Amino acid sequence: MLELASTHGTVPGETGLENSPLVVRGLTVSYGQKPAVFSVDMTVQTGTMTAIIGPNGAGKSTLLKAVLGIVKPLSGQVQVFGKTLNAQRGRIAYVPQRASVDWDFPTRVIDVVLMGLYRQLGLLGRVRAQHMARATDCLDRVGMRDFANRQIGQLSGGQQQRIFLARALAQDADLYLLDEPFAGVDAATEKAIISVLKSLRAEGKTVVAVHHDLTTVAEYFDNVFLINTRKVAEGPVATAFSADTLQLTYGGRLATAQIDQLAQVPG
Amino acid sequence: MIVDALLLQLGYNATLVALGATLLGISAGVTGTFLFLRKRALVSDAISHATLPGVCLAFIIMVGMGGDGRNLIGLLAGSAVSASVGLLCLSWLTRHTRLAEDAAIGVILSVFFGLGIVLLTVIQTMSSGRQAGLEGFLLGSTAGMLWADAMVVAVGGAVVLALILLLRRPMTLVAFDPEYAAARGLPVDRIDLAMMGLVMAVTVVGLKIVGLILIVALLIIPPVTARFWTERSDRVVLLAGLIGGFSGYVGAGLSASAPNLPTGPIIVLVGFTCFVISLLLAPNRGVLAAVLGHLRFQRRVHLRQGLLALAQSQPIYENLTLRLLRRADLVRADGVATETGRARAAKALRDEKRWEVVRADQAHEAAAALYDGLRDIETVLTRDQIVDIDARIGGPQGVGA
Numbered sequence: 001m002l003e004l005a006s007t008h009g010t011v012p013g014e015t016g017l018e019n020s021p022l023v024v025r026g027l028t029v030s031y032g033q034k035p036a037v038f039s040v041d042m043t044v045q046t047g048t049m050t051a052i053i054g055p056n057g058a059g060k061s062t063l064l065k066a067v068l069g070i071v072k073p074l075s076g077q078v079q080v081f082g083k084t085l086n087a088q089r090g091r092i093a094y095v096p097q098r099a100s101v102d103w104d105f106p107t108r109v110i111d112v113v114l115m116g117l118y119r120q121l122g123l124l125g126r127v128r129a130q131h132m133a134r135a136t137d138c139l140d141r142v143g144m145r146d147f148a149n150r151q152i153g154q155l156s157g158g159q160q161q162r163i164f165l166a167r168a169l170a171q172d173a174d175l176y177l178l179d180e181p182f183a184g185v186d187a188a189t190e191k192a193i194i195s196v197l198k199s200l201r202a203e204g205k206t207v208v209a210v211h212h213d214l215t216t217v218a219e220y221f222d223n224v225f226l227i228n229t230r231k232v233a234e235g236p237v238a239t240a241f242s243a244d245t246l247q248l249t250y251g252g253r254l255a256t257a258q259i260d261q262l263a264q265v266p267g
Numbered sequence: 268m269i270v271d272a273l274l275l276q277l278g279y280n281a282t283l284v285a286l287g288a289t290l291l292g293i294s295a296g297v298t299g300t301f302l303f304l305r306k307r308a309l310v311s312d313a314i315s316h317a318t319l320p321g322v323c324l325a326f327i328i329m330v331g332m333g334g335d336g337r338n339l340i341g342l343l344a345g346s347a348v349s350a351s352v353g354l355l356c357l358s359w360l361t362r363h364t365r366l367a368e369d370a371a372i373g374v375i376l377s378v379f380f381g382l383g384i385v386l387l388t389v390i391q392t393m394s395s396g397r398q399a400g401l402e403g404f405l406l407g408s409t410a411g412m413l414w415a416d417a418m419v420v421a422v423g424g425a426v427v428l429a430l431i432l433l434l435r436r437p438m439t440l441v442a443f444d445p446e447y448a449a450a451r452g453l454p455v456d457r458i459d460l461a462m463m464g465l466v467m468a469v470t471v472v473g474l475k476i477v478g479l480i481l482i483v484a485l486l487i488i489p490p491v492t493a494r495f496w497t498e499r500s501d502r503v504v505l506l507a508g509l510i511g512g513f514s515g516y517v518g519a520g521l522s523a524s525a526p527n528l529p530t531g532p533i534i535v536l537v538g539f540t541c542f543v544i545s546l547l548l549a550p551n552r553g554v555l556a557a558v559l560g561h562l563r564f565q566r567r568v569h570l571r572q573g574l575l576a577l578a579q580s581q582p583i584y585e586n587l588t589l590r591l592l593r594r595a596d597l598v599r600a601d602g603v604a605t606e607t608g609r610a611r612a613a614k615a616l617r618d619e620k621r622w623e624v625v626r627a628d629q630a631h632e633a634a635a636a637l638y639d640g641l642r643d644i645e646t647v648l649t650r651d652q653i654v655d656i657d658a659r660i661g662g663p664q665g666v667g668a
Contacts, residue, residue, distance in 0.1 A: 068450040086452060094450035101444045105304070106500045115440055118451060123433055151498040156636070167447075177450075188633050 018082040021046055021175045021206040022067065027076030029059070029066045036062040039076070040231045044175075044223075047204045049197060051211040051221040053241075055250050058228040060210040061097070061179050068094055068177065080175065090119060093173035095164050097180050103153050109163050110148040113138055116170025138166040141199075143192050158189030165193060176200060178209040182216075194220055217241060273520040281523035284409045284476070287420040288515035288534055291473045294424035295482070296489030296511025297431055298469045300504045301462050303490040304442040310357065310463060311486045313372045315470045315479040317353025318346035319383025322404050322474070323390055330393075337400065339416055343471050346404075346479075350467045353379050358460065407478035407531030409519075416475055423472035427465050431504075438462055439500055476515075477531035485511060488538040495549035514538035566591055567641050571615065573597070577604050578612035617660075618644050624656045 017023050024042040028035055037059040044050055052060045065071045067078050069085055080088035093116075113135040114127060121127065139145045142162040147155070155163070161181060168176060176197070182190050197207050197220075208225075211217060217224060217237060224241045226232040226249040233245040271277050302308055325345020330336040353375050360371040387401055400408065431438075441448045441458045449455050466486065473482045493506035518534030547554050565587075573588040574597070583589055583602070592598045597608035604612060621644050626635040634647045644653065 065446070069452070070446050070449040089452040092450070094447060096444065096446050096450075100446055102306075105443050106494060106498050106503050107443060108499060111499070112443075115443070115447070118436065118440060121436065123436060153498075186632070186636060188636070 017043065017079075019046065020044060020079075021081055022208065023077075023079040024063075024067060025077045025079075027063070027066055027078065028074045029062050029071055030074050031062075035074070035229060037066060037073075037227070038229050040227065042225060042231065042234065044206060044208055046206055047201055048222045049201055049207040049209070049220065050223040050225055051209055051217050052225045052227060053211055053214070053217065053249065054227040054232075058249075060227060063227065064094075064177050064179055064208075064210060068092065090171075091174045093168035093171040093176050095161075095168045095176070095178040095181055097183070098157060098160050098164065103155070103160060105152065107152055108148070109139065109144065109150050109152060109155070110135055112152060112163050113166045113170050116167040119171075135166075135170055138169040139163070141169055141196055142166045156186070158185035161185050162189055162192060165196060169196070174205055176205060176207045178207070180210050180212060183212060214246070271524070273517065277523045280410075280412060281519070283412050283414065283417045284523065284530060285516055285519040287409075287412065287417040288476055288519035288530065289512045290420050290424045290515070291469070291476055292485060292489070292511035292513070292515025292534070292538075293508045294427045294511075295469045295473060295485040296493075296507035296509070297504055298427055298465050299486030299511075300490040300493070300500075300507045301431070301435075301438045301442060302466055303487060303494075304439070304500060304503070305459070305462065306442075307368070308483075308487045309369065309372050310354075311466050311470065312483045313357055313375045313379075314350050314354055314463065314467050315482045316376045316383075317379035318350045318470060318474060318479050319404065320379055320386055321345040321347065321349025321352075322401060323383055323386030324349065326390060326401060327386070327393075339413075339419060339475065342401075342404075343419065343474065346474060347467065347471045349379065350470065351464075354460075354463050354467060358463075403478070404474050405478050405480055406529065407474070407476050407481065409476055409522075409530040412475065420472050420476065423468060427468050427472075430461075430465060434458070434461060434465075435501075435504070443500075477534060481531050481535050484535040484538060485514070488535070488542050489514070492538070492542045492545045495545040495552045510538065510541050514541065570595065571641055574608075574612045574615040575619065577608060578616035617657075620660050621653065621656050624659055 020043055022042065022044040024040060027037060027040045027042075029037040036057075040059075040063060042063075052063060054060050062071060066073045066076075067085075069078075078085050081091060085092075110132070114121070114131060116138070117131050117134065121131065136145060136148060139148055142165050144159060144162050144166060147159065147163075152160070152163070165178075165181065168178075178197075181193055181197075185193070197209070200207055201222075209221075211221070218241065221237060223235060224237055225234045226240065226245050228249050228251075232249045233240040233242075299308075299311065302311055322342050322345055325342050325348075326336045328345075329338060329341050334341075357368075357371050357375045360366050360374070361368045364371075366374075390401060437448070437453055437458050438461075440451075441453065441455050445455050448458075469486065470479070470482050473485065477485055489507040489511040490503060492510050493503045496506060497503055514534050514537040518537040519530055521537065522528040522530040522533040545553065550556050569585065569588040570591050573583055573592045576583050576588075577592075577598070583592070589598070589602065592608065593600065596605055597611060598604050622635075622638055625631040625644070625648070626638055628635070631648075631652075637647050648656070
């Protein structure tokens with residue numbers, strides 16, 4: 001614990017991290033007087049897929065939101081591709097939790113994806129054929145092309161998740177942050193999403209996702225980041241995703257037998 | 268008379284009022300849409316009630332400086348100042364205390380309105396000789412409307428609409444998904460404040476025509492009405508502007524067509540009429556459409572259940588089911604299935620078996636998700652797939668597909 005608390009080091013002093021997509025140092029976020037995330041360090045490598053794992057209320061989503069500046073951290077630093085967050089906004093795409101919006105909002109699927117092109121469109125720019133083509137391409141990548149003109153209220157949970165991913169794709173970012181992309185979706189959607197994420201990795205992009213299903217961690221991800229308010233472990237699935245680290249993260253919430261089984265899932 | 272009023276033939280004042288009310292209706296409808304989409308409609312009620320102390324203080328100050336006190340620009344400037352104070356208090360309360368927004372609205376609304384009424388009473392005793400006429404700001408008073416008053420509405424409305432054109436994209440993004448907007452680096456708080464500022468501008472400009480108590484109706488009824496007719500936010504904005512403008516124009520015309528009809532309340536009632544018509548008759552979201560849709564769905568369920576019962580030679584007890592089957596010539600009056608009835612029943616049963624296979628098969632997962640007991644399997648699977656499934660079920664293949 002003491003060594004965790006002592007890592008308030010500043011990023012610029014560290015070497016070899018200038019090009020890392022995401023470097024977090026000493027990040028603490030608190031709602032009221034109770035820290036949700038305490039003094040967390042995180043380093044993400046280019047072209048990898050990282051799962052953020054931890055029990056309910058462990059600060060997984062809060063960590064993402066603090067990285068993105070949606071919630072204001074109490075202390076700590078965030079660097080994106082070697083610069084401050086605001087200098088690199090255009091290179092980050094965020095896929096929020098599906099339940100965070102009202103799906104009865106009067107808008108069509110294609111309009112949601114076009115929100116991803118907000119920067120290209122600007123305040124007064126017209127939506128042109130090239131923008132429509134780009135948005136349609138992104139829908140195609142998540143298998144939702146035929147739904148472009150549907151009202152978003154008619155979509156199933158999995159379809160909603162896929163258009164959120166399509167909106168992020170439209171941004172053409174280099175770093176993708178996803179909050180529980182597989183929560184409550186059907187198996188077809190899960191397959192579609194993971195294949196898109198893997199294709200992003202193949203293009204050299206970086207993916208970080210809050211993940212809740214321990215059985216698919218080894219199959220889907222390269223690296224894990226285990227958190228329970230504090231960072232517990234970080235690194236490749238083969239080393240950091242072990243019976244010991246899971247025990248430390250989840251404590252009594254997972255049966256020991258279950259943990260042993262999970263940690264042995266082949267990658 | 269009404270026709271004359273609607274054709275702007277009732278004289279100078281009535282024409283001014285009609286034009287002013289139309290412009291106000293358009294800008295209020297458009298502005299209110301963003302408030303409605305952001306689910307903060309009632310904030311406008313707090314803002315409008317917070318204008319009253321400002322109007323009174325402006326009057327007192329202008330009289331104190333030796334003026335007439337009834338200068339409209341001065342009074343509106345005062346109302347804008349106190350509405351801003353109310354708005355800032357409201358956003359401070361919601362952001363920095365544990366108070367929920369609805370409670371904060373209640374506090375701001377009542378306190379500012381109470382203060383305004385106290386000041387109004389003070390003014391009435393203070394300047395007994397002068398008829399201040401400030402009560403007109405409560406419910407609007409258009410009797411003595413001047414060219415300059417109409418210009419205030421026109422210019423104010425035009426500025427508001429221009430700003431909305433500029434801010435429509437960020438305001439829509441923030442209304443739909445504020446977290447995503449924040450992640451994109453949009454200043455969500457400032458965009459919200461700008462939206463409230465626009466609402467405040469419309470409120471201040473509209474004080475003379477509809478008054479502070481009813482302006483909320485012009486901000487909220489048009490978007491709520493427009494929402495019934497479309498599923499696209501940009502069209503809700505346009506329709507709300509149209510409905511607002513229509514209400515203002517017709518309402519002003521109606522109130523001018525007979526003596527002693529108050530303009531503001533009549534405008535609100537016209538808007539309300541549009542709302543009721545939409546509520547009842549709108550396709551998809553309207554009440555009538557919902558009832559008809561439910562009945563149609565109920566008939567489909569009964570027909571399907573009836574066919575499955577026929578196929579399995581089970582007795583049918585429900586009268587509605589029997590009636591539907593008879594009306595479709597699927598059973599005779601004595602309850603025995605007709606030729607077509609037997610064929611349809613056999614097909615229904617076979618489709619159930621086909622669905623069973625589909626739902627058990629991983630490969631058909633996407634199709635299986637569409638099962639609801641009613642959907643025709645032909646709309647989900649290709650002919651070849653159905654043939655393939657039939658081969659797996661076995662049994663007679665001749666059942667008409």
